[in-house]
Amino acid sequence: MTLLQDRPAVTPGHGHGGDGGDDEHGDHGGHGGTRGILLWLTSTDHKIIGLNYMITSLVMFFLAGGMALLIRVQLSSPQSSFLSYQTYNELFTMHGSLMLYLFAGPFAFGGLANFIVPLQVGAPDMAFPRLNALSYWLYLSGAVTMMLGFFTAGGAAAFGWVGYAPLSNSINSPGAGADLWILALGLTGFSAIFTGVNLITTIFYLRAPGMTMFRMPIFTWNMLVTALLILIAFPVLTAAMIMLFCDRHFGTHIYEVSGGGAPILYQNLFWFFGHPEVYILALPYFGIVTEVIPAFARKPLFGYKGMVFATMSIAALSTGVWAHHMFTTGTVLLPFFSLLSLLIAVPTGIKFFNWIGTMWRGQIEYKTPMLFAIGFLFAFLMGGLTGVMLASPPIDFATHDTYFVVAHFHQVLIGTTVFGGFAGFYFWYPKMFGRMLNETLGKIHFWLLFIGFWGMTMPQYVLGLEGMPRRVATYPANLGWQGLNIAASIGGWVIGLSFVFMFVNIGLSVWGKNIVKAPDNPWDAGGLEWFTSSPPSHHNFERLPPIRSERPVWDYYHPDHRSIDHVAEHRAHQLAAGVGSGSLKE
Amino acid sequence: MKHEAKLLIGVGAFFSLTDIVYWFWGYHYLAGNNSAGPEQSGTVMLIGTVLLGLVPGSYYFWWSRHMRPRPEDREDATIAEGSGVIGAFPSSSIWPFVLGMGVFLIALAAVFGIWLLVPAFSLVFSAAIGYTAESRRGGQV
Numbered sequence: 098m099t100l101l102q103d104r105p106a107v108t109p110g111h112g113h114g115g116d117g118g119d120d121e122h123g124d125h126g127g128h129g130g131t132r133g134i135l136l137w138l139t140s141t142d143h144k145i146i147g148l149n150y151m152i153t154s155l156v157m158f159f160l161a162g163g164m165a166l167l168i169r170v171q172l173s174s175p176q177s178s179f180l181s182y183q184t185y186n187e188l189f190t191m192h193g194s195l196m197l198y199l200f201a202g203p204f205a206f207g208g209l210a211n212f213i214v215p216l217q218v219g220a221p222d223m224a225f226p227r228l229n230a231l232s233y234w235l236y237l238s239g240a241v242t243m244m245l246g247f248f249t250a251g252g253a254a255a256f257g258w259v260g261y262a263p264l265s266n267s268i269n270s271p272g273a274g275a276d277l278w279i280l281a282l283g284l285t286g287f288s289a290i291f292t293g294v295n296l297i298t299t300i301f302y303l304r305a306p307g308m309t310m311f312r313m314p315i316f317t318w319n320m321l322v323t324a325l326l327i328l329i330a331f332p333v334l335t336a337a338m339i340m341l342f343c344d345r346h347f348g349t350h351i352y353e354v355s356g357g358g359a360p361i362l363y364q365n366l367f368w369f370f371g372h373p374e375v376y377i378l379a380l381p382y383f384g385i386v387t388e389v390i391p392a393f394a395r396k397p398l399f400g401y402k403g404m405v406f407a408t409m410s411i412a413a414l415s416t417g418v419w420a421h422h423m424f425t426t427g428t429v430l431l432p433f434f435s436l437l438s439l440l441i442a443v444p445t446g447i448k449f450f451n452w453i454g455t456m457w458r459g460q461i462e463y464k465t466p467m468l469f470a471i472g473f474l475f476a477f478l479m480g481g482l483t484g485v486m487l488a489s490p491p492i493d494f495a496t497h498d499t500y501f502v503v504a505h506f507h508q509v510l511i512g513t514t515v516f517g518g519f520a521g522f523y524f525w526y527p528k529m530f531g532r533m534l535n536e537t538l539g540k541i542h543f544w545l546l547f548i549g550f551w552g553m554t555m556p557q558y559v560l561g562l563e564g565m566p567r568r569v570a571t572y573p574a575n576l577g578w579q580g581l582n583i584a585a586s587i588g589g590w591v592i593g594l595s596f597v598f599m600f601v602n603i604g605l606s607v608w609g610k611n612i613v614k615a616p617d618n619p620w621d622a623g624g625l626e627w628f629t630s631s632p633p634s635h636h637n638f639e640r641l642p643p644i645r646s647e648r649p650v651w652d653y654y655h656p657d658h659r660s661i662d663h664v665a666e667h668r669a670h671q672l673a674a675g676v677g678s679g680s681l682k683e
Numbered sequence: 684m685k686h687e688a689k690l691l692i693g694v695g696a697f698f699s700l701t702d703i704v705y706w707f708w709g710y711h712y713l714a715g716n717n718s719a720g721p722e723q724s725g726t727v728m729l730i731g732t733v734l735l736g737l738v739p740g741s742y743y744f745w746w747s748r749h750m751r752p753r754p755e756d757r758e759d760a761t762i763a764e765g766s767g768v769i770g771a772f773p774s775s776s777i778w779p780f781v782l783g784m785g786v787f788l789i790a791l792a793a794v795f796g797i798w799l800l801v802p803a804f805s806l807v808f809s810a811a812i813g814y815t816a817e818s819r820r821g822g823q824v
Contacts, residue, residue: 139775222772227779227814234783242790273794280790287786301687306754306765310686325694329732342793365724409690413697416732417705420725428722430709641762 141226144633146233147212148529153237154204159596160244161195164188166593169553169586175574185570186255187274191243193258194278197374198285199240201514205381206292206327207236209521210320212529214296216626217314219305219644221636224298232291239284246274254278257568259371260341262352262363267345276345279338286335293327296320305625307644311405314624314647315398318405319384322412326373326380329416334370337363361428368419376415378510379477380408382517383448386470389520390452392622393467394459397660400451401647407444407451414441424493431490438488445481449474464620465539469520472547476516480508483558498568501561504554511550519546519599527615530606531631538602545595552588556581623648623660684756688743694736702729776817782810 140146168188171180180188215223223229246253251272256265260278263269300313300321313321341363343349350356352363391398398404418438420429452474461467483505486492496502519542527533560581565572572578606612618627628650629638642653646660706726754760785806792799 138780139777141773141775141779221769224770227773227776230776230779231783234780235786238783238787238790242787276794280793284786284790301684303769304755306760306762307758308755309758310690310756312758321690325690328735332731333728346793362724365722366728369725369728409693413694416698417701417729420722430705430712430722432712433705433708643762644760645758 141222141230142635143211143215143223143226143229144529146223146229147208147210149233150203150211150236151208153233153240154200154208157195157199157240158204161192161200162593162596164192164195166589168192169589171570172572172582173579173586175579176571180570182570183252183255186568187247187253189568190254190257190278191246194243194254194281195240196510196514197258197378198282199236199243201378201510201518202289202374203236203285204514204518205378206289206296206320206323207233209385209518209525210296210316210323210381211292213525213626214317214320215299215303216528216629216633216637217317217624218300218303218308219625219638219641220299220303221638222303223295224303225295228291229295232288232295235284235288235291239281239288242277242284243281246277249273249277259367261367262341262344262360263354265341265345266353276342279342279345282338283335286331286338289327289331290335293324293331296324297328300324305641305644307649308625311402312644312647312649314384315387315401315404315408316381316384316624319380319387319408322408323377323380326377326412326416330370330373330377333366334374337366337370340366361423361426364423364426365420368422369416371422372419373412373416375509376412379513380412382473382513382521383408385517385521385524386452386473387448388622388624389466389470389524390455392524392620393462393464393470394456395462396455396459397623397648398451399454399457400447403447404451407447410444411441411448414444418488421488421493424490425497435488435490439485442481442485449478464523465534465536465543466520466524466620468540468543469516469523472543472550473512473516473520476508476512476550479554480505480510480512484509496561498566499561500557500565500567503567504557504561507557508550508554511554515546515550524620525626526606527619528626528631528633531615532606533613533615533619534602534606538598538605542595542598542602545591545598549588549591549593549595552591553585554588556584556588560585618650618654621651621654623651625649628653684743684747684750684753686756688740688747691736691740691743693740695733695740696736698729698732698736702726702733705729773817776814778810778813778817781806781813785810 136145137149167180168185171177171185211223211229215221243253249272251274253274254260254265254270254277256270256275260275265275265279300317304313340349340351344352344358350358352358352360354360387398387404414437418434418441421434421438423429424431424434483501487496487502487505523534523539560578563576563578563581565576565578615631617629617631619631620627625638625641625644626633628642642649646652648660652659709722709725754764785803788799788803788806792803
């Protein structure tokens with residue numbers, strides 16, 4: 098039987114260690130008086146900042162989703178004049194930009210990671226709380242800067258979310274909208290870099306005693322690897338954007354052939370960011386699913402270390418595959434990039450087998466988070482398989498810039514960020530807000546999303562194979578593409594409809610008559626975040642359980658079925674036999 | 684600290700190998716096929732990635748050999764061993780917001796006019812002073 102031991106150092110409002118500290122500001126984040134707008138403006142509490150990130154990124158998600166619905170209306174008839182060409186170009190550019198730069202990444206590493214990682218490692222806050230707050234303000238500034246483009250005379254950026262040179266130069270894309278887009282990426286780039294530094298430092302230096310690296314929850318592991326990827330990728334993007342801005346305004350010719358520059362350099366720089374970015378968007382959501390599945394399968398994670406090394410392998414390989422987006426340029430090392438791209442399927446496959454192995458013979462509870470996690474498995478599997486196809490240059494040559502690619506990356510990205518992201522949202526909502534969400538409404542949300550997702554993406558594969566190019570506002574009526582486009586549009590609108598049920602669910606949890614308060618550990622899960630109150634107190638923990646495995650809270654509440662940590666067991670036997678020194682207090 | 688060091692050194696080692704293979708393969712493959720010659724930006728970016736792993740990784744590795752394992756590095760550590768000051772956590776602060784708005788205005792100045800630099804730098808300098816003054820009286824937890 099393990100005994101709970103106090104960790105007095107994390108008691109808020111008291112200095113420790115002899116000097117007592119100057120704690121006149123000990124009540125950070127406004128838990129003792131600061132409320133409303135002042136709390137939002139001044140808090141350095143990772144939980145408040147995390148919620149700020151999540152709310153802002155969800156606003157971006159719904160704005161981008163609204164743009165997608167307008168795009169789908171336009172494509173429902175061949176020669177539609179619902180949107181002008183310019184407006185259409187702006188909408189698909191901003192849809193992609195908002196989704197990728199302002200929702201998918203920030204929701205994970207700014208929102209969920211900010212809130213959850215310090216809790217999972219037993220830390221009182223992020224390592225650099227003020228830098229954390231600055232990251233959020235830079236992110237919000239970037240979001241506002243990008244959206245300001247819609248209010249300028251020439252409209253928002255209209256060159257696609259990748260901003261390829263020379264299309265994005267000052268001749269082909271004049272106006273303030275393009276400049277604002279470039280500057281927005283600079284701001285959000287610095288925000289991401291600061292968050293990456295903060296996450297790595299928190300994980301390296303603020304873990305609780307006994308929380309060794311190989312006892313960290315997989316979500317935290319994935320966020321560590323994601324943070325490293327951020328530090329590899331985002332500086333390159335920021336540099337690329339600064340050079341693009343110089344080309345547009347200061348007379349440099351870095352991406353201009355006429356001045357001795359190279360447009361292809363932009364593509365190399367962009368995709369050196371862009372492909373790791375895909376995994377910056379995917380790995381956190383892999384981590385979420387890896388937390389959800391064991392909790393609802395009522396089993397420990399199958400293959401913990403395999404999951405960790407698979408995550409590392411995916412991240413490492415993803416940094417060496419940037420030019421598979423450039424196969425058709427004829428300037429890249431096809432076998433190198435094809436080989437590494439295909440290799441990513443191996444660690445990803447290991448993850449899939451481990452997820453299935455975790456569920457295998459488990460007592461699965463089909464609660465809303467679990468449904469979303471299972472939805473992720475199906476969606477990402479399909480998107481991943483077509484990714485393997487596209488890693489082969491001959492297939493890529495045939496399908497490049499068609500709707501086949503659009504379907505592929507929507508399956509990958511919706512699979513991870515939407516199914517995985519909302520699995521995490523439903524899973525940790527009780528911890529964040531101290532309220533339970535309604536299961537029926539959650540399940541309706543899932544099933545509508547699941548149906549709409551397949552309804553939207555599968556016709557797009559067929560359209561791509563039939564040759565429909567991406568980024569077109571109209572298409573010839575005699576090619577027979579309208580039926581499939583209508584099907585895709587209906588799917589898109591069903592996805593939009595599904596989120597109405599989520600809003601209703603959230604509204605009922607806040608203002609409804611039958612509010613159900615969340616207990617500390619509503620899912621009987623094993624991570625440290627489930628040991629503290631819901632929502633957590635300031636500085637997170639009044640006390641901590643002994644950490645003897647990757648499931649310390651499970652071990653504490655189920656001492657007869659605790660996880661077996663073979664290393665610790667071996668050490669205990671050694672100590673009992675008088676080998677070595679020290680003590681094991683259990 | 685050893686695992687942290689190994690992780691970062693692993694990043695450096697993996698990308699060293701990748702970079703060498705990429706450079707040699709690209710040099711021979713693209714030199715003949717591409718009038719512009721072998722692609723160089725990828726090689727340079729991979730060198731940057733190698734340094735990103737090796738520089739801090741070497742530092743951690745050196746420290747890991749000169750320090751006793753911390754409680755968070757030991758499987759048998761008790762929670763009580765983490766007692767004491769964990770770190771200096773600054774108070775709730777308005778200065779990140781002020782600095783963020785200053786940087787925001789600097790970005791907007793590049794588009795809407797350099798006059799915006801006046802309020803922008805006022806905010807940035809205020810934040811720098813405010814940050815420094817606040818740090819001197821920050822609390823510990």
